[in-house]
Amino acid sequence: MQERRIRTDRVPRHVAIIMDGNGRWAEARGLERNEGHWAGLESVRAVVRAAHEIGIGVLTLFAFSSENWSRPKGEVQELMRLLDHYIEEELDEVMRNGIRVLTLGRLDRIPPNTRKKVEDAVARSAENREMILVFAVSYGGRSEIVDAARKLMRDAEAGKLDPERLDEKTFAAYLYQPELPDPDLLIRTGDESRVSNFLLWQIAYTEIYTTDLMWPDFRKGHLVDAILDYQSRERRFGLTSAQVGSGRGGGRTEPV
DSSP states (O other): OOOOEEEGGGOOSEEEEEOOOHHHHHHTTTOOHHHHHHHHHHHHHHHHHHHHHHTOSEEEEEEEEGGGGGSOHHHHHHHHHHHHHHHHHHHHHHHHTTEEEEEESOGGGSOHHHHHHHHHHHHHTTTOOSEEEEEEEEEOHHHHHHHHHHHHHHHHHTTSSOGGGOOHHHHHTTSSSTTSOOOSEEEEOSSOOOOTTSSTTTTTTOEEEEOSSOGGGOOHHHHHHHHHHHHTSOOOTTSOHHHHOOOOSOSOEEEO
């Protein structure tokens, strides 16, 4: 079999993943939904390691949405325990690999013990520079935009901002993590083709890749598939092919 190669000059700088299908994966096997969530944790471990090996700069994982608070109480509690467990078990490896941890979302809604562990991971890894790992927790894209607008309005009322000078760059500075680049690639597992209120502002020109694979089955090879598909595309950002070139051919590659 011919070895698949990723063009190192076109590795997406920021990959975001909607990790869907844990519950359905479990139900298809006659298991409780929570067992699917725990199985999905192995995919998180594998994909974080793979992203670091491939050279992705930012990996954002949609861990828990603002809408997920409406799920059964027991499932919500288990998802919080999963986040606790990942931080406890993986933070040492994250630190060894120079990975910085960041968050997106309304963390004030999550349990205090979980929030403290998350905040401690963020603080402990603040100086790491090899990769950024972002957990979107209690996150909703519309909520982020509303929160940004609320802060912007306060600054306008205080005379810190002239509304007439508001542009996209200024507005983006009020988002949760404005220093992060917009995602180049959004991956959704679970055989669904919607963005589910995820990074609505940031994915305006993001390439979207969907797979019918459920998240607990997703591993490095599947991440490579998504990146190779991304590298086969022409990104024009509203321009024409003649203006930006084909974006294909040439470039150094490395085996994966």
